[in-house]
Amino acid sequence: MLKMTKVSKIYRTDTVETHALREFSLEVQEGEFVSVTGPSGSGKTTFLNIAGLLEELTSGTYELDGRDISALSDRERSKVRNEKIGFIFQSFNLIPELNIFDNVDVPLRYRGFAAPDRRKRIENSLEMVGLASRMEHYPAQLSGGQQQRVAIARALAGEPRFLLADEPTGNLDTEMATNVLDLLDEINGNGTTIIMVTHELTLADRAKRNIFVRDGRVSDGPPEFRLAAAGGQG
Amino acid sequence: MLRYYLKLGMLSIRANPALSALMVAAIGIGIGACMTIMTIQHVMSGNPIPGKSDSLYYVQIDSWDPNNEYNGPNELPEQLTYLDATGIDAAAGDEFRVVWSYKSSRILQPGDGADLPFEVRTRATSFRFFSMFALPFRYGASWDAAADRNREQVVVLSSALNERLFGGGNPVGESVTMNGDVYRVVGVLEPWLPVPKFYDVTNNPYEEPEEAYLPVTVAVAAEHDSAGNTNCWKPFPGGYEAFLNSECIWFQMWAELPTAADKSRFEQLLAAYVEEQKTLGRFPREMHNELSDVMEWMQDNEVVDDDVSVLLGLAFLFLVVCLLNTIGLLLAKVMRRTKDISLRRALGASKQTLFAQYVVEAGLIGIGGGVLGIALTWLGLRGIENLFAGYDFVERLVTMDWVMVLLAVGLAVVSALAAALYPTWRAANVTPASQLRIQ
Numbered sequence: 001m002l003k004m005t006k007v008s009k010i011y012r013t014d015t016v017e018t019h020a021l022r023e024f025s026l027e028v029q030e031g032e033f034v035s036v037t038g039p040s041g042s043g044k045t046t047f048l049n050i051a052g053l054l055e056e057l058t059s060g061t062y063e064l065d066g067r068d069i070s071a072l073s074d075r076e077r078s079k080v081r082n083e084k085i086g087f088i089f090q091s092f093n094l095i096p097e098l099n100i101f102d103n104v105d106v107p108l109r110y111r112g113f114a115a116p117d118r119r120k121r122i123e124n125s126l127e128m129v130g131l132a133s134r135m136e137h138y139p140a141q142l143s144g145g146q147q148q149r150v151a152i153a154r155a156l157a158g159e160p161r162f163l164l165a166d167e168p169t170g171n172l173d174t175e176m177a178t179n180v181l182d183l184l185d186e187i188n189g190n191g192t193t194i195i196m197v198t199h200e201l202t203l204a205d206r207a208k209r210n211i212f213v214r215d216g217r218v219s220d221g222p223p224e225f226r227l228a229a230a231g232g233q234g
Numbered sequence: 235m236l237r238y239y240l241k242l243g244m245l246s247i248r249a250n251p252a253l254s255a256l257m258v259a260a261i262g263i264g265i266g267a268c269m270t271i272m273t274i275q276h277v278m279s280g281n282p283i284p285g286k287s288d289s290l291y292y293v294q295i296d297s298w299d300p301n302n303e304y305n306g307p308n309e310l311p312e313q314l315t316y317l318d319a320t321g322i323d324a325a326a327g328d329e330f331r332v333v334w335s336y337k338s339s340r341i342l343q344p345g346d347g348a349d350l351p352f353e354v355r356t357r358a359t360s361f362r363f364f365s366m367f368a369l370p371f372r373y374g375a376s377w378d379a380a381a382d383r384n385r386e387q388v389v390v391l392s393s394a395l396n397e398r399l400f401g402g403g404n405p406v407g408e409s410v411t412m413n414g415d416v417y418r419v420v421g422v423l424e425p426w427l428p429v430p431k432f433y434d435v436t437n438n439p440y441e442e443p444e445e446a447y448l449p450v451t452v453a454v455a456a457e458h459d460s461a462g463n464t465n466c467w468k469p470f471p472g473g474y475e476a477f478l479n480s481e482c483i484w485f486q487m488w489a490e491l492p493t494a495a496d497k498s499r500f501e502q503l504l505a506a507y508v509e510e511q512k513t514l515g516r517f518p519r520e521m522h523n524e525l526s527d528v529m530e531w532m533q534d535n536e537v538v539d540d541d542v543s544v545l546l547g548l549a550f551l552f553l554v555v556c557l558l559n560t561i562g563l564l565l566a567k568v569m570r571r572t573k574d575i576s577l578r579r580a581l582g583a584s585k586q587t588l589f590a591q592y593v594v595e596a597g598l599i600g601i602g603g604g605v606l607g608i609a610l611t612w613l614g615l616r617g618i619e620n621l622f623a624g625y626d627f628v629e630r631l632v633t634m635d636w637v638m639v640l641l642a643v644g645l646a647v648v649s650a651l652a653a654a655l656y657p658t659w660r661a662a663n664v665t666p667a668s669q670l671r672i673q
Contacts, residue, residue, distance in 0.1 A: 049667040054580055075584045082582020089670055093577045097245045109238055110582035154581070166670075 001193065002028040002051065002162070007060035009046050009216075020046040022216040023060065028195060030161070033188040035207035036197045043216035044197045045166060051195060052085050052164045053077045065161070082110050086155030086192075090167035092147040094139040094154075100126065101135040104154045111158055125153040129183060145176030152183060156192075163187060165196040169203060181206050235587075236594065243595035247602075250567060254599060257563045261603025261646055261653075264556030266610025269634075269642045271542065271549045273615060276638055277631050278440070278538045282428040283367065286490070287528035290366065291497065293322065293332075293487040294526070295508055299467035300518035310524055312436050312535070313463070313483035316454070318511075322487065323360075325507050330500055331490040333366050335359030337434060337444065337462035338453060340412035344399060354395060354412070355461070357434075357444040358453030364390070364421075366490050367433055372396075374406035374421035381420075382449045389417035390447040396422045410446075415456060417448065429631070432528050434486050435535045436463045440631060460484040481516075489525070497525060557653045564596065564657035576666035585662040592658040593651060600650025604643035608634075611642060 009021040020043045028034050036044045049055040050062065053069060062069050069080060086107075087093075094103050101122055108118040126132045129149035131142075139147055148168065155163055165184065169177035181203065188194050188208075196207060204210050212219050247254040281287050294310040297318060304311050314322070319334040326332040336358050343351045363369070364376035373396075377388045389410060396405060405419045430439035448458075457474040462484065470480035491497040504523040511517045526534055568575070575588060583591075615632035 045667075052580065054667040054670070055665070075586060078579070078582055078584035078587070081580065087580050087670075091670075093573070093580075093670055095574060095577065097249050106578065107581040109235070110578075110584075110587060158582075 001030040001065060002026075002195075003061075003063045004047075004051070005061045005063075007050065007062060008058045009043075009050060009055065010058045019216055021050070021057075024213075024217060025060075026211065026218060028193060030193055031188070031191055033184070033194045033206075033208045034196070034211060035204035035209070036195060036211045036213060037199060037201060037204045038213035038219075040199070042213045044213045046216075047213065048164055048166050048195065048197045051162075052087060053081045078110070082107055083158065084161045086158065086160035086163045088148070088151050088155050088163065088165040088168045090170035092139070092144070092151045092171070094147055094150055096139050099136050099138050100131065100142075100150050103139065103150060104157050107154065107158050121157045121159075122153075125157040126150075128156065129153045143176070144172050145179060148172060148176070148180050149183065152180070152187070156187065161193060163192050163194045165194060167198055168196060169198075177203070235590070239591045239594035240598070242591055243598040246567075246571075246595055247598060250570070253563055253567050254602075257560050257567075257599050257650075258602040258606055260556045260559045260563065261600060261650055262606025262610055264553035264649065265603055265607025265642055265646045266614055268546075268549045268553045268645065269607055269611040269638065270614030270618070271546045272641070273611060273634055273638050274618070274631050275538060275542050275546055276635075277429055277633065278542065279532070280429060281529060282430060282432040283528060286366075286368065289490055289492045290528050291489050291491050291500070291525040292528075292531040293489055293504070294524040295322075295504060295517075296519045296522040297481060297483070297511075297517055298519060302467065308522070310522060311465070311483050312486075313465070314485045314487050315481055315483055316478045316485060317516075318507075319485040319487055321511070322504070322507055325503055326489070326500075330496070330503070331362055331366060332487065333360055333362045333489075334485050334487040335363060335434070335450060336453075336460050336485050337437060338458040339461045340446070340458070342399075342446075343411045343414075345409075345411065349398075354445040355442075356412075356446045356448055356453070356458070358448050358450040358458060360450055363433075363447065366488060367428075369426055370424040372422045372424045373404045374419070377420050377449060382451050385449065385451045385455055387415060387417045387452060388420045388449065390421040390423065391419060392423050392443065392445045393425045395445040412446070413456075430532060430537045432532060433488065434462065435532065435537055436486065439532075439535070439537045454478065491525070501525060553649065557649055560599075560650065560653040561656060564654055565660065568592070568657045568661040571661070572664045573670070575661050575664045576670050579664070579666035580670060588662045589658050592661050593654060596650045596654030596658065597647055599654075600647035601643060603650060604646030607646050608639055608642045611638075 004024055004026045006023040006025055007021055008019065008023060011018040011020060024047060036047060038044045046055065050057050057070060064080065064084065069077065072080065104122045104125060105118055108121060113121070123132060126135060129152055131146060131149055131153065134142065142150065169180050172180060184194055184196070185206065198204055283290065294312065295314070295318060296310050297315060298304045298311050303309060314334065323332050323334055338356045338358055339353055340356050341351050342354045360382050361376050361378055372393060376390065377386065381388050391405065396402060399405065399410065400408065405422060408419050409416050410419060426443060428443065431441060431443055464482055464484040466480060466482035468481040470476045489500055491500055501523065505521065508517050508521050508523060578588060611634065615634065619629060619632045
């Protein structure tokens with residue numbers, strides 16, 4: 001379903017070349033919940049950006065649903081991103097001027113759904129995250145955990161095949177983080193593939209498969225990671 | 235999506251009121267400066283008789299001094315002598331519609347004695363003047379050819395003069411007394427304010443038309459002096475009769491020539507007339523006749539002063555400066571919103587979609603700038619009106635019509651869109667990944 005083969009990403013300035021990913025290969029099957037961990041600067045966010053079509057790769061191949069996406073135009077990439085991928089960010093990234101309803105509405109607008117269909121999807125997704133009663137509220141009127149749930153509702157409203165989460169609990173306290181992870185489990189249980197980047201091994205343990213990234217490559221990881229990974233798989 | 239973009243544009247403007255207000259102000263000031271000058275130029279250069287401007291021709295022949303050019307090389311005298319006006323008119327006969335006229339003035343003595351005598355501006359002309367220049371009548375009609383021939387003491391009043399003398403009622407058949415001569419009123423015009431006053435631009439082309447119209451045969455017989463420009467190159471003995479037979483120019487002549495063939499035949503008529511006069515010892519210069527249609531004649535006489543064009547150029551430069559400021563402000567706004575742009579890219583907005591969103595927002599700012607520009611234009615025009623309060627004609631140059639209002643909004647929107655191109659391109663090309671992770 002998602003297949004990266006020998007993907008490299010190099011950031012170049014006039015004087016410096018930074019290899020963020022080096023021949024990075026990974027295959028994720030439909031319905032998986034994969035965590036990606038690694039030290040800072042290891043390339044895990046770059047991987048997520050490439051997976052989410054927010055950045056272009058330098059070399060290698062990336063197939064999504066069997067389609068090579070490296071040759072797509074900006075419009076086609078945007079369409080794929082809109083239809084197949086949902087994003088959850090550490091900082092929620094809600095638009096402060098829009099109320100909750102309109103925030104969830106943003107990707108649906110770009111999808112071109114009719115107004116009644118959009119309304120139904122928004123209500124369903126907010127219902128799922130337990131915030132149906134807060135549609136008219138603005139982000140600033142919600143707690144961090146609630147904002148992240150709105151972001152999850154926004155990511156789910158278009159029924160994407162993939163959910164890409166970048167440190168989704170990084171700005172939340174333990175209780176809220178647990179709630180969000182429970183929600184991700186539920187979403188994954190419904191068949192949505194989730195790839196979650198985190199630097200916390202305890203969170204990575206919630207995934208069904210754990211990937212460790214170091215120096216831009218998939219690696220075996222340190223002993224505690226291998227232990228956690230073994231637990232996650234078990 | 236347009237409604238969605240409009241909603242986002244309004245939200246963005248409300249979210250950044252100071253920056254948005256600055257952009258609207260920058261565009262509005264630029265548009266205001268431009269439109270103030272453009273309005274004046276528009277009024278000055280408008281076609282004063284759209285339906286007929288291509289078929290009316292001003293007549294010029296070179297009857298001037300053999301030793302001195304009129305105003306410069308190849309410059310023809312702008313007016314005709316009495317001899318030539320009557321001579322060409324006679325040659326034209328009934329084959330061509332020709333009108334000749336001059337500006338004069340009379341002292342009008344109100345009949346009821348309630349008002350003191352006052353000066354009225356008159357035009358001495360022939361009966362064809364009214365139909366040739368499509369003057370609208372409220373009461374009565376023009377006098378006829380017989381009245382011209384028989385020197386009947388008739389008059390057509392302007393709407394304003396009728397208001398003053400007869401309270402706006404129908405005075406046809408009534409009489410008015412000017413310089414002791416009694417004239418029978420045969421018609422009253424509707425308000426008629428051609429801008430510029432195309433039929434006689436030898437004086438101020440923006441002054442109001444005359445208040446009373448008399449048969450030229452009557453005016454000449456009664457020795458009404460010219461109140462317009464009169465130029466002579468050859469001395470003549472004193473007296474009105476000698477003046478009529480002199481080489482002084484003071485008549486304007488127009489011919490209505492609907493087809494190219496008519497124009498060609500009239501040119502032949504003029505040539506024959508000049509040849510004939512040469513045999514009589516007149517027209518010492520090489521033959522040079524010209525027929526200019528209305529707009530050519532306006533252009534030849536520089537009805538729109540060169541200064542206006544220079545001012546217009548400066549005003550457009552000022553608009554460019556305002557737009558450069560707007561570009562800077564829009565860039566600042568875009569740079570403040572890179573996170574929003576990146577988020578929208580992540581949620582599925584293509585570069586084209588974002589470009590359209592920002593173009594619509596710029597259009598909204600442009601409309602705001604246009605509305606402000608119209609208000610500033612109005613203020614600018616009132617300022618000019620006050621500055622030149624002593625000149626009656628200025629009032630007519632400082633009026634905005636719907637064309638100019640729409641042009642102001644259109645120019646503002648186009649300007650805003652032009653200013654938005656680069657910032658919008660920058661917005662559409664923001665790299666989303668770098669903006670989304672860190673708060």
